[in-house]
Amino acid sequence: MAYFLQQLINGLSLGAIFGLIAIGYTMVYGIIGMINFAHGDIFMVGGFIAIIAFMVLGLLGITWVPLALLVMLAVAVAFTALYGWALERVAYRPLRNSGRLAPLISAIGMSIFLQNYVQLLQGARNKALGTPPISGGITLMDSAGFSVQLSYMQIIIIVSTVLLMAGFTYLINTTTLGRNQRACEQDMRMARLLGVDVDRTIALTFVMGASLAAVAGMVWLLYYGIIDFYVGFLAGIKAFTAAVLGGIGSLPGAMLGGLLIGLIEVFWSAYFSAEYKDVAAFGILVLVLVFRPTGLLGKPEVEKV
Amino acid sequence: MSAMLSVQGVHTFYGHIEALRGIDLEVRKGEIVALIGSNGAGKSTLLMTICGTPQAAKGRVVFDGRDITKVPTHEIMRSGIAQAPEGRRIFPRMTVLENLQMGASSAPPEHFAEDLERALAIFPILKERQGQRGGTLSGGEQQMLAIARALMSRPRLLLLDEPSLGLAPMTVRRIFQVIRDINRQGVTIFLVEQNAYHALRLAHRAYVMVTGTIGMTGTGAELLANREVRAAYLEGGVTEEVVAGGAP
Secondary structure (H helix, E strand, C coil), X not given: CHHHHHHHHHHHHHHHHHHHHHHHHHHHXXXXXXXXXXXXXXXXXXXXXXXXXXXXXXHHCCCCHHHHHHHHHHHHHHHHHHHHXXXXXXXXXXXXXXXXXXXXXXXXXXXXXXXXXXXXHHXXXXXECCCCCCCCEEEEEXXXXXXXXXXXXXXXXXXXXXXXXXXXXXXXXXXXXXXXHHHHHHCHHHHHHCCCCHHHHHHHHHHHHHHHHHHHHHHHHHHHCEECCCHHHHHHHHHHHHHHHHCCCCHHHHHHHHHHHHHHHHHHHHHCCHHHHHHHHHHHHHHHHHHCCCCCCCCCCCCCC | CCEEEEEEEEEEEECCEEEEEEEEEEEECCCEEEEEECCCCCXXXXXXXXXXXXXXXXXXXXXXXXXXXXXXXXXHHCCCEEEECCCCCCCCCCEHHHHHHHHHHHCCHHHHHHHHHHHHHHCHHHHHCCCCEHHHCCHHHHHHHHHHHHHCCCCCEEEEECCCCCCCHHHHHHXXXXXXXXXXXXXXXXXXXXXXXXXXXHCCEEEEEECCEEXXXXXXXXXXXXXXXXXXXXXXXCCHHHHHHCCC
């Protein structure tokens, strides 16, 4: 029981990170019907910007943890959002009217570009945080020589994810920007005919997705303590899987999918074998797609009458 | 009276197909102008070209003295033109109220409450349906919502594309009555219709469109009396009521 509870905590923490990344995939897919395969690498860039900010803060002698974390977060979000915006501007907007395949290829190209760019600038070795700024935790249970730990980092991950989800749901459902995004998603040409600046709305969608990816990247860095230029590939694919699993285009679906992928991966590692955890995660995806092609919370394509 | 909207020698292509082959027409301030013609003549394409989606390949579109041929669509729609397009294009997964809020995108936010009240006074049924999703409305209600949504931007020129299509005769009469009322409140109207009888009775002036060109023009009454127009768009075994019903 204690062991199970511990895995549940670990799985939820990992799943929350996947969920944050998955929202970026699902929002972009919802609005322009394209899989942004460079999104995982935007997440990686977010992690790197966070570690650079961390190093610079160390050099400046700012070591009070809450302040350092807030500055890291602000810097990571701001710069990663800029990357997300530039990505859309450079690689996708010029291809807006050229079918589905061209932007997809462009996305894969941008993914390769970002990996190599970071590798060249930062080196191929992984970067470590050294002493983790947040350590320690609470012992929830101590039975039969196995103690259930809930680390402060895990609390931060889960709480910040819940807050971000609540904020995003509010933004999408009630603000003008959110309404414009939903309008573009449902009928882009009509949105334009009502005076909505569609290009700007799409650009802001990329900025929002990249901001969440930046939070995920920073959290990943703090959670695992290391990061390398390749981390975005697998994390990105898993978050994409999460988005599809939950129903691509659906915001709660992305979060649910993320949590499920995290839980499956952790439980599989805990009870079966860590080597095959990826197989388990992707295997579940295959099963869901066979029996429910629109994903768990996805809505089937409605035929226009 | 000077032209509010002037279309000058406009050509528009869809891929390699030339949908508009040199269109000239104008709409003056305060008028109701109808554009009739058979299916596929290019009527909807003309309305979309006025809105810049797609843009005209040749020729000019001038609105209020300003050349808008190459202006981005959202800016054109912010300069006083609104369209209730073919097929209504209600946002299906948004509520009626949200659809109306979208319509107000280009209006100053402080006017929203007042404009909403006015739109709902024109179509009281929408008031009851405010919280309902657009996709669940009937065809007639969707048409009313499409017009109400277009009015939310406080347009000076309202473009209407087949407002009577697929509606019951009673609803058609109601819609045309509303169009006349809106016009009396000072909104200039450019109306595309296959339902030639109602459109010509309503319009001050009209144009007949034939495969991408303007075939004829005159006042509504003149065209209604014209033998060619009658033969092509009003008769041929079709009674007025069937035309009014917009047979599918």
